[in-house]
Amino acid sequence: MESPGSVPARSLSYEGVWRFIAPAVEVSVPQARHAVRDLIRRQGVPVRDELLQGLLLIVSELVTNAVRHAALLSPELAVEVAIGADWIRVAVEDNHPYRPRALETDYAQTGGRGLLLVREITREAGGSCDVEQTTTGGKVIWVMLPLEAPDRWATSRWPNL
Template identity: 35%
Template sequence: MSEREEVVRRWRREARCVPLARAELRKALAGWGLSELEEDALLVASELVTNAVRHAVAPRDREIETRYVRLASGVRVEVHDASPARPVVGAPHQDDDGGRGLHLVATLADRWAVGERVGPGKRVWAELSVKVT
């Protein structure tokens, strides 16, 4: 890979952006020859975008940005939102309907973190790589 490839899209902060963001990632992975990462990467993207839609405390007109970056051995999934509030990895109870998203991200990704971004808010990212067997 000679240059960094990325796909950047902006979405209205609505639940219907989640499947659209997944479709963009699926298309990018196929184009990069990384379809073997599809299942895990799509789940990670779903969790991160859903968290931004549900929990980002920001004006409704502020958009969510997804950034999918082709890495040498995989992909980085980034979700940017305008809320400065950092996500918290909770301890979900077995009977809870939610609260497991970041646990799934931590399990599926090689690494993930929350960081600064240009402009207000934060970016939450996760990297997944092709497993060499």
């Protein structure tokens, strides 16, 4: 509730929620990453380059997991981007009921560490992530990151995606 004489809070021009639907095929991975990058740029979201690169890597990993592990039961996936005044949330939803979990490091394995990578990027950025069941029996994996990243990111560099 606003106090008398206060100015109502206004949303910033970059705030909003966007949702993309894509087929659960390999080509959707770079398309989703580029769509999220282009949306962030088009909206003028004040995001540091290091945070953007980490976010795009997260999008790639989550969409890749949906394509590789859920496509049989979920021929489509959804990518949702929600942007607030000081945070950004990306979520990937599919209709497969399996709830994934991050694998720990196994040097004999050449893959399977995507969610571990997502978790570590999220943790380093000061964000949070989770997996939730949808009302249709599928799942949504989401990551929320603060737009203002911790100072330690000023010295780290993400590879260009």
